Amino acid sequence: MWAYILKRLLLMIPTLLGVLLVTFVVIQFVPGGPVEQMVAQLQGRSTGGEGAAAAGAAYRGRQGVDAKQIEEIKALYGFDKPAHERFWRMLVSFARFDLGRSFFHHKDVWELVKEKLPVSISLGLWTFFLTYLISVPLGIAKAVRAGSRFDTVTSILVLVGYAIPGFVLGVLLLVLFGGGSFLAWFPLRGLTSPNWEELSLWGKVVDYLWHIALPVTASVLGSFAVVTMLTKNAFLEEIRKQYVLTARAKGLEERRVLWKHVFRNALIPIVTGFPAAFIGAFFTGSLLIETLFSLDGLGLLSYESVIRRDYPVVLGTLYLFTLIGLVTKLISDLCYVWVDPRVKFD
Known part of the structure; x- marks a missing residue:
């Protein structure tokens, strides 16, 4: 395994150089x-x-x-x-690891990334946790009840949610609940109120959740379908295998068969994608969601940097996110061995 890890680490160097070179060359002609x-x-x-x-x-x-x-x-x-x-x-x-200095913000790129991270982390982590906490149990329930009315109705709901773009749902939520044409239950912009520093600890928590509710709802709804259907299909594939039939034939309880025998094998494709999804949650910036709800995050920073031709920010963030992506991909591959020791890289 160590030889495999070393080879993958060495392969990251030309990959990273290639990404930077292509982007740098394109920039020269823009x-x-x-x-x-x-x-x-x-x-x-x-x-x-x-x-x-x-x-x-x-x-x-x-x-x-x-x-x-x-x-x-x-x-x-x-x-x-x-x-x-x-x-x-x-x-x-x-x-x-000197990412340069922005032409227009007159700050180091590291400082800009750190300034924008709280918004992206808020959106990304809430989206990540809600997606997995809801989609994995839902996918298991759909697999166990495959073909039932529950399976059909939930499939329709998650696919409709997947088909609705996040920014369209965001506009609808603002119109309905953000003081648009109907109810003014939630604020229009920002992660916190202007008087946030003056609030108590509980008041700060409530105020933060109050502000993040609509953006997270708009971001998370489209994520349910992929994880839910992946979980359902993985469990269905395992449930139909011979070892499950053998366990049932021995008289084991259905709950014991499901959780002790099926669960671990079915979670392999989900767990191996977990590191990439988790790390991505910290650096995911949604331009449309951030613009719609007036959130100053990495998505808006990337868009403004491209529009204003702020090359140090474009190339610096590209280098940082590509490096993180490559390392995360390696960790995801290593998770196969952790989840299923039968996997051999050679």
């Missing part, structure tokens, strides 16, 4: 970069909103900005160096 945006600002043209693309389309050479200023702007953003040298410097910085 119009409306930070230099063009700064030039547009000096010429009195707006680069906000429709922003970077408009700036790139409008930029036609220097147009009144002298060559010295152009060179100073390029030096400010590091574009006075050739592309290969900038790429190499970026790799050296990333090797030291």
